[in-house]
Amino acid sequence: MYSSLVSMAADSFWSMKKDLHRYVDDVVDVRRVGDESAVVTAEHSTAADLADIAASEPLPFLRHVTEVIAEYDPVEEGFDSVADRVARFLRDETDQTAVSLQTWLDGKVPYRFNRHEEWGSARDLLSDRGFDVSRVGAEWVVSICHTPDTVVVGLNRAEDSLSTWPGGQVRLARTPDQVSRAEFKLEELLQYVSLQASPGSLALDYGAAPGGWSRILAERGFEVTAVDPGDLDERVLDLPLVRHERTTAGNFLRDAKDRFDLIVNDMKMSPARSSRLMLDSRKVLKPSGRCVVTLKTGNRHVLPQLQESFGILRKGFTVEFARQLRHNRNEITVVLRNKG
Ligand SMILES: C[S@@+](CC[C@H](N)C(=O)[O-])C[C@H]1O[C@@H](n2cnc3c(N)ncnc32)[C@H](O)[C@@H]1O
Structure with missing residues (x-):
């Protein structure tokens, strides 16, 4: 034993x-x-x-x-x-x-x-x-x-x-340039998974406001399209690598022309809906592109929700990482690789 x-x-x-x-x-x-x-x-x-x-x-x-x-x-x-x-x-x-x-x-x-x-x-x-x-x-x-x-x-x-x-028990300290608590979730993920940008790498941030994840990705060299009907923090708007699209993810996707290396999604949305959106977003993701999505399960019927979501996601992605991080609350952070 x-x-x-x-x-x-x-x-x-x-x-x-x-x-x-x-x-x-x-x-x-x-x-x-x-x-x-x-x-x-x-x-x-x-x-x-x-x-x-x-x-x-x-x-x-x-x-x-x-x-x-x-x-x-x-x-x-x-x-x-x-x-x-x-x-x-x-x-x-x-x-x-x-x-x-x-x-x-x-x-x-x-x-x-x-x-x-x-x-x-x-x-x-x-x-x-x-x-x-x-x-x-x-x-x-x-x-x-x-x-x-x-x-x-x-x-x-x-x-x-x-x-x-x-x-x-990952412990992260607040920094003066931090604009949201949500930043801790991405910072913690980066302890486990590397998200490397090369010159000209493009990232799409769904549900970006107030801009914490966009800020971190820009700091790492990504050119970030930050999609959210809400306001971005002025400090994030001022970053040369961040562009704000004041609209919903669905509307953005309808007209999008760029192909992204990375798509991140921290929107408050049911896991199944969020997963379907990620699947639809493959049309703007490069063939070997990756995604980071927080599946917000709440604390009821968690396992059936995850099962449904992974079933949807696996149609187009390989699951590279899935963990309830210390800074996640009733959510799971998932890293996906486009099946190409
Ligand atoms: C938890 S906050 C994101 C925090 C962000 N990751 C950060 O680090 O600052 C969720 C955001 O999703 C946005 N949102 C919700 N539904 C959306 C949709 N359909 N399209 C775009 N943004 C959406 C909300 O306006 C909200 O600003």
């Missing part, structure tokens, strides 16, 4: 659990351990196997996975009670001494310590055992997840963990 610690959005536990049972045939138990974490027991699927499946749809709710190597009671014990065991596991897996250590606190309950203090004391215990401990960058990662009732310790290769952030 293998146990994996997984993290997800608090509202998505049930969808994630259903997906796991549907797509991973040897899962025998999914035990919620905190608001945003659960332990998955499977007969032979490891954390790396789960990451493999989740690397694209159909497990978009998983944000982070790691193999469970220890669990202890936060009231009775501390990391010192498992440090020898963790060191033994590490020595069995690798002859390197470099290891990353990540700690996170699940949920919003007040803890009597913060994650930095917790990190410092676990770091000292691993250093005493001969390891060279960093926060990020080593091939192997020790993860410590605190929940009110239990502490779960994981060990995984960074590349098999879906995210290099502790528990997939």
Whole structure:
């Protein structure tokens, strides 16, 4: 039996659990351990196997996975009670001494310590055992997840963990030139997927106002057509690479002449309608062009909505990435490649 610690959005536990049972045939138990974490027991699927499946749809709710190597009671014990065991596991897996250590606190309950203090004391215990401990960058990662009732310790290769952030909890700071909170969603996606522009690359931004995504794409060198009946922030309007089309996506598409390298869509619209629009938009997408779309499912009937949407999208696209990002609220971010 293998146990994996997984993290997800608090509202998505049930969808994630259903997906796991549907797509991973040897899962025998999914035990919620905190608001945003659960332990998955499977007969032979490891954390790396789960990451493999989740690397694209159909497990978009998983944000982070790691193999469970220890669990202890936060009231009775501390990391010192498992440090020898963790060191033994590490020595069995690798002859390197470099290891990353990540700690996170699940949920919003007040803890009597913060994650930095917790990190410092676990770091000292691993250093005493001969390891060279960093926060990020080593091939192997020790993860410590605190929940009110239990502490779960994981060990995984960074590349098999879906995210290099502790528990997939990506933290991004607001910048002075940011014009919308929606920017965080695209910034977070860019941690996982690269969207490269070459000179003259064209991007189309459906539902662009107030212009956060357009701003980020222009910053990366795309010439952006920003489509929205609403107003763009003046700072975005002033950018030489951004042109505002004050209309709806449907109207724009009817008369569009350009062929785009990238189409992004952050409109508040049902997932099925949004997906149909993306399919129609292939006529203005270059043969190997890509799309980024946020499917806004709300929190009811999420799985049937996603199933319908992916069914529509697959008629014209390959799904390259699908994840409920930390900065998504009741939505899934999907990256698509035109089938050409
Ligand atoms: C969540 S906001 C987009 C935020 C934007 N991504 C940013 O970073 O600033 C959604 C936008 O979609 C626009 N919208 C909704 N339906 C639309 C349609 N049919 N065509 C074009 N824009 C639409 C709304 O006017 C709204 O400005």
